[in-house]
Amino acid sequence: MLYIGLYLVAAGVGGIKGSLPTHGAEQFDESTPQGRIKRSTFFNYFVVCLSAGGLIATTFVVWIEDNKGWKWGFLISTMAMLLSIPVFLLGSGFYRNKIPNGSPFTTISKVLLAAIINSCSGKTTSNAVVNMATSPPSVSTQKSSDTKSKKGQEKTSENESLETQTQSFKFLNRAVNNTPVYTALKCTTKQVEEVKVVLKLFPIFASTIILNCCLAQLSTFSVQQAASMDTNLGSLKIPAASLPVFPIVIIMVVAPIYDHLIIPFAREITKRETGISHLQRIGTGLVLSVLAMAAAALVEVKRKNVAIKHDLVDSTKPLPITFFWIAIQYALLGSADLFTLAGMLEFFFTEAPSSMRSLATSLSWASLAIGYYLSSVIVSIVNEATSRGHHKGWLSGGNLNRYRLERFYWLLCVLGGVNFLNYLFWACRYKYRSTGSKK
Incomplete structure (x- = not known):
């Protein structure tokens, strides 16, 4: 029954995330500059709303489950979804609805x-x-x-x-x-x-998968790193599992700054409606992901040096180094996610034919899913390739201090850099179809 429920949730989330961006964007008049600017703002705040939901889920709902039981966490989530249906339907008389014309x-x-x-x-x-x-x-x-x-x-x-x-x-x-x-x-x-x-969009789509491989590290190795460090914030002890809140908060802070400060400034310089083009925005996210992996590697080197210096390599005690060092990679990857995801949603929406916009925007979520699966594949390949004789693989064993995690991060950094060059190849050759992107 649990798996049935999980599959139903996955199907529901897939339907919402695949349809809602397109439905929301179609409420704006794309024939006017003002309408296109508002549509761009919509995509930014759509990502903010997703982040707000993630923030509530990783804080309030998790606290309820830990203190009151899992059934209360599931009940609150179910009631929230049920309440969202009438709220959504309240606006049905004002929506611009597109008549379906086939799959x-x-x-x-x-x-x-x-x-x-x-x-x-x-x-x-x-x-x-x-x-x-x-x-x-x-x-x-x-x-x-x-x-x-x-x-x-x-x-x-x-x-x-x-x-x-x-x-x-x-x-x-x-x-x-x-x-x-x-x-x-x-x-x-x-x-x-x-x-x-649609086929012309696929090289751009494929170029974002490596970024999502990097994002997968936020909920895996980065959490393990933080768990081995000092997670005290004054008299408050922060659970390592709560660290994914960092990129969520970063997105919620950076998005308004980007929309109300950076874009108007860029618009004055470039004379472009969107300030920077959609492909430039995606490219910015890819660069930030490369910097995030470089920062993660350097932080891991520092963390291991602290473990060696205090003779705590094989100890389970927290290392005398604050977990805020991990916040650097979280901040960079959170910003990368904002730039790339919002940029992809708007790019795919504006460039795809009107009859295929929902399919095109869904490529953003497909990239996320493939990236997370590919991350697991890369970890397995790295462990297999680096385990020789009595030597364990870079990411094998139960002691994080014995890992070669910094090498893995450098590997992702190099892959991200090569991927960015591949992205530049396709982005420089892409010709925009949409009006707002040309101006």
Whole structure:
């Protein structure tokens, strides 16, 4: 029953995190600069709200579970979710609701299958079917179009860009055929171009996975480090398991500063609506993650030197060094998470076709999940590769002071640096589709 409950929670959280960012962002008028600026603010505070929930969960709910029992913790969480439903529904009369028009997975699968089957059958792509929107406008049409609203012009421009066949991913152009092998696999140019747009997002998505590998260390080795240090704050003893509160608080503090101070200042310099571009924001997060791993390695060296100096390498006593040293890597990784997650959500939302925005924003959470799983894989590989004969692996054994954790952190630092270079390669070649990102 416990696992059933956990899987149901995972399914519910997946639905909320996959749909809510897109639903919230669509409430703003993306045809105006002010609307796009407010939408950017929404993504910042969406991450803040997630952090606020995490703060309550890791403090108040944990305290309830420790002092009153697990059933009270689960009960409070359940009641909070039940209460959120009517609160959400109260605004249903004011929401801008997008009419569903099919699953993006259906479109992607259809285009890929059509391209493969048409290639195998020897049929060539036909360019005979071209949407009238791609034809050169007449003089009278041009005059009438000049009187349209800016919103209408932008929508027409977006449609035209998707209804004109491009030469990227040429193989997929084979999906467009007047006489397909199977009529159910008949694809339009727009569908093919939408799939191409999503595929172009994948290099950026893949470049953020290593960052989430680094984030995974906050709840594993960083907690073990803190547990071996002096966790007293005056007369108060801080549980090592509560240290993940640090990055949460950092996000809640930095987000308003970023939105109300840094961005307006950057906007004056760059003359860009968003201050810095979405890709620059993601890149900033990647750089911060590299710095965080370097700081973590240096702190670990200092921690082990203290253990050696006081002859406490094999002792279970707390080391005479404050756990606030660990706060450095927590602060850097918390800031990295804010820059990257909010940047990814906005980037994927604005660049994806309107019919695939929920799928695109979900890539942010997929990156997080893959990063955490990959972290476990990297730890296993490192232990296997570094264990020779009687020598244990870098991260093997029950004594943290005997670990080579600083080497592992340096490894992540190097991987993060190489990953950032890979990110620069793709980011410098990416061409924005959205209006707000171009200005």
